[in-house]
Amino acid sequence: MRYGLSLVRQPRTAVQTAVLALGLVLPFAAHGGVIPAPAQVNPGSGVFRVDAAVALRVPPSDRDAGAAAHYLANLWTHTNRLTLPVRVGPAEGTTPTIEFKRRSDFGGEAYEIEVTPRRITVSATTAAGLFYGAVTLWQLLPVGSDGGKIAAQTIIDEPRYPWRGLMLDSSRHFQSPAFVRSMIDWMAWHKLNVLHWHLTDDQGWRLEIRRYPKLTSVGAWRIPASVPGSPSPKPYGGFYTQQQVRDIVAFASARHVQIIPEIEMPGHAQAALAAYPDLGSIDSHPSLPVSAKWGVHSHLFNLEPGTFEFLQNVLDEVLQLFPSPYMHIGGDEAVKDEWKTSTVVQARARQLGISNANALQIYFSQKISGYLSSKGRRAVGWDEIMQPGLAADSVVMSWHGASAAHAAAIKGNDAVLAPDPQLYLDHRQSPLPNEPPGRIAILSLQDVYEFEPHDAGLSDAQQRHILGLQAELWTEHMQTEQRVDWMALPRAAALAEVGWSPQQRSWPDFLERLGAMFARYRAFGLNYADSVFGVEPGYTLDGGAIRVTLSNLPELTGAAPDAGIRYTLNGGEPKAGSLRYSQPLELPAGTQIRAATFLGAEQVSRVFTTHLDSHTAARRTSHQLELCSNGVGLLLEPSAGAGPDAPFAVDVMNPCWIYRGADLTGGPRFTAAVTPLPFNYELGADAAKIHVGDARSPEGELEIHIDGCETPPIILPLAPAAMHAGVTILPAHRLPVLAGRHDICLRFARPRLDPLWALDWAEIGK
Numbered sequence: 141m142r143y144g145l146s147l148v149r150q151p152r153t154a155v156q157t158a159v160l161a162l163g164l165v166l167p168f169a170a171h172g173g174v175i176p177a178p179a180q181v182n183p184g185s186g187v188f189r190v191d192a193a194v195a196l197r198v199p200p201s202d203r204d205a206g207a208a209a210h211y212l213a214n215l216w217t218h219t220n221r222l223t224l225p226v227r228v229g230p231a232e233g234t235t236p237t238i239e240f241k242r243r244s245d246f247g248g249e250a251y252e253i254e255v256t257p258r259r260i261t262v263s264a265t266t267a268a269g270l271f272y273g274a275v276t277l278w279q280l281l282p283v284g285s286d287g288g289k290i291a292a293q294t295i296i297d298e299p300r301y302p303w304r305g306l307m308l309d310s311s312r313h314f315q316s317p318a319f320v321r322s323m324i325d326w327m328a329w330h331k332l333n334v335l336h337w338h339l340t341d342d343q344g345w346r347l348e349i350r351r352y353p354k355l356t357s358v359g360a361w362r363i364p365a366s367v368p369g370s371p372s373p374k375p376y377g378g379f380y381t382q383q384q385v386r387d388i389v390a391f392a393s394a395r396h397v398q399i400i401p402e403i404e405m406p407g408h409a410q411a412a413l414a415a416y417p418d419l420g421s422i423d424s425h426p427s428l429p430v431s432a433k434w435g436v437h438s439h440l441f442n443l444e445p446g447t448f449e450f451l452q453n454v455l456d457e458v459l460q461l462f463p464s465p466y467m468h469i470g471g472d473e474a475v476k477d478e479w480k481t482s483t484v485v486q487a488r489a490r491q492l493g494i495s496n497a498n499a500l501q502i503y504f505s506q507k508i509s510g511y512l513s514s515k516g517r518r519a520v521g522w523d524e525i526m527q528p529g530l531a532a533d534s535v536v537m538s539w540h541g542a543s544a545a546h547a548a549a550i551k552g553n554d555a556v557l558a559p560d561p562q563l564y565l566d567h568r569q570s571p572l573p574n575e576p577p578g579r580i581a582i583l584s585l586q587d588v589y590e591f592e593p594h595d596a597g598l599s600d601a602q603q604r605h606i607l608g609l610q611a612e613l614w615t616e617h618m619q620t621e622q623r624v625d626w627m628a629l630p631r632a633a634a635l636a637e638v639g640w641s642p643q644q645r646s647w648p649d650f651l652e653r654l655g656a657m658f659a660r661y662r663a664f665g666l667n668y669a670d671s672v673f674g675v676e677p678g679y680t681l682d683g684g685a686i687r688v689t690l691s692n693l694p695e696l697t698g699a700a701p702d703a704g705i706r707y708t709l710n711g712g713e714p715k716a717g718s719l720r721y722s723q724p725l726e727l728p729a730g731t732q733i734r735a736a737t738f739l740g741a742e743q744v745s746r747v748f749t750t751h752l753d754s755h756t757a758a759r760r761t762s763h764q765l766e767l768c769s770n771g772v773g774l775l776l777e778p779s780a781g782a783g784p785d786a787p788f789a790v791d792v793m794n795p796c797w798i799y800r801g802a803d804l805t806g807g808p809r810f811t812a813a814v815t816p817l818p819f820n821y822e823l824g825a826d827a828a829k830i831h832v833g834d835a836r837s838p839e840g841e842l843e844i845h846i847d848g849c850e851t852p853p854i855i856l857p858l859a860p861a862a863m864h865a866g867v868t869i870l871p872a873h874r875l876p877v878l879a880g881r882h883d884i885c886l887r888f889a890r891p892r893l894d895p896l897w898a899l900d901w902a903e904i905g906k
């Protein structure tokens with residue numbers, strides 16, 4: 141049986157009717173620590189005490205209620221060291237009871253929780269409703285309390301949107317089945333219900349297909365990019381066996397998460413073409429590597445009958461594994477150069493009577509979506525499929541902003557909002573130096589929280605075609621699973637609240653509830669980002685002392701009356717009672733600062749520690765410098781081998797940084813640490829816009845310009861760093877004596893694109 145979440149938006153439900161009748165509008169704080177905030181919370185009087193005397197009760201032969209009760213019991217065991225029995229049948233005597241009950245009047249995923257001093261009742265019509273009731277009830281008890289009290293209240297809840305998704309890219313980097321299960325589990329506790337699993341791309345094919353073993357024996361492995369001087373890289377890759385996928389799908393189904401696999405076509409196909417070159421669109425069918433580059437590749441599937449037969453055979457196996465009514469067939473970024481130049485493709489186009497390459501892609505996706513329809517499934521595609529002739533049952537995933545979703549809804553097609561950059565979680569989430577690699581433009585937690593799916597330009601009927609929203613975890617720069625957690629959490633919590641909770645939501649209230657969510661993340665060992673609360677240091681030299689600023693408070697405005705940074709200067713752990721930061725500190729070299737953010741008594745950031753020394757104010761990392769431009773701004777680490785804690789901030793189009801306001805009065809010493817990085821980017825025509833070929837030596841130079849980037853440079857040759865894959869400190873150089881402060885422009889002159897050079901830090905001091 142398909143575990144069919146109905147992704148069709150319903151007319152007004154019993155919950156909405158009840159809510160309208162009650163006219164409840166409660167202070168957000170009434171939601172306790174629950175994320176996403178429930179639709180309605182109605183306070184009662186008294187408390188229900190959760191302790192070892194409590195029993196969970198489910199109706200006889202209600203497996204869904206049993207599953208929800210056991211899920212709750214297991215969560216409380218994990219986070220609250222409580223072991224509560226699950227019993228079948230009505231409550232006995234005066235035992236405090238948590239009862240799971242069916243009702244017939246709720247739709248979809250709705251549930252009610254009624255808390256009274258003697259009994260808690262969770263009721264819902266569907267299995268999903270019972271499950272989400274269990275998840276909310278779990279969150280009503282703070283982590284680690286060994287039991288505790290839950291205030292009497294009635295919660296009536298249901299989601300705003302039926303599609304609340306995350307996309308995981310397992311092609312660019314591969315995650316273990318255990319990681320995928322962990323992600324599904326935490327998705328479920330955020331009431332996220334769609335995992336769009338990006339399983340194939342240019343850099344790796346990750347799904348076992350029995351009929352075509354080379355897809356994984358060849359297509360799942362690549363040789364990572366590297367620079368001269370680094371050890372030769374080992375093949376990188378991995379894939380999911382069909383048995384592993386079946387287990388993951390069953391695990392997800394038990395948590396009401398639907399997995400929608402994506403098999404990319406006609407572009408993003410290089411790993412498949414590396415395995416089966418005859419399917420490609422270059423007439424000579426050259427052998428291609430599985431790509432180790434990021435960006436948009438030019439290789440497409442051809443349109444020969446044998447290729448469609450291959451794709452249909454692949455899809456047949458995929459459909460067997462994934463019971464979802466939806467199948468994602470990609471469709472994005474298919475540059476048509478090969479189709480235009482291939483005599484075979486052109487001959488096929490003439491035979492089909494198709495005169496242009498765009499129309500060929502329409503033909504391609506119609507054939508595949510028609511095949512899926514014939515099997516009772518619906519195609520989902522990136523918004524490039526939004527073309528004349530799009531099948532009525534196809535779903536448009538809007539990633540170029542929201543305009544394709546808008547157009548699809550008007551046309552009568554279903555759509556999902558997955559816009560770049562608003563929901564692309566490969567962006568860093570703060571300017572803090574501990575953000576892991578990714579795209580440099582900041583997509584903060586608040587940015588995600590403030591994303592609003594409602595489109596006032598659509599009628600109610602058209603609105604119903606917007607199934608919901610989804611955030612994307614593209615993993616080019618997420619080499620490790622810990623970093624996927626960091627990029628996802630807590631931004632997925634913000635996404636969940638946008639997708640589930642009523643439109644009227646409150647950022648300060650969300651921040652207040654976030655500390656409780658962080659405690660849950662810690663209980664499960666998840667490497668969540670604390671960036672929203674993280675302490676950002678700033679340093680300037682002020683006579684003999686170092687002037688230190690600690691900030692993040694703008695983000696916290698209104699979060700809690702007693703929000704602030706607490707610090708120590710004696711090496712001690714900052715506590716809620718430690719000194720409160722209120723103004724810049726003047727401190728001597730040798731001081732150790734430790735600081736963390738508190739909301740009242742609750743510590744919500746990790747501890748930031750630094751030792752002030754003679755370099756502190758003079759040295760600026762690539763994060764603290766300004767980029768001259770942001771063409772393709774990235775935080776990068778060496779592709780092979782372990783990266784540094786603070787990756788390099790660089791614009792791939794223009795590796796150039798500004799050190800603002802350097803004091804040149806005494807002719808200071810300039811020192812810089814630099815590193816070569818592989819230039820592994822497919823940028824198409826944009827690659828020609830990168831300025832190279834201006835080097836004066838085979839290795840290139842670091843140029844130091846004073847007051848602008850066009851002034852005559854001081855030259856530091858890169859030869860000492862050229863054959864070293866790591867970071868090299870170039871020999872120091874005295875800058876000229878000039879009165880006052882000056883902006884220093886630092887750029888690399890290099891003979892060719894590869895390697896790209898990055899600055900780790902620059903120091904201008906005595």
Ligand code: ACM
Pocket residue numbers: 472473522539560
């Ligand atoms: C995409 O980001 N190419 C869907």
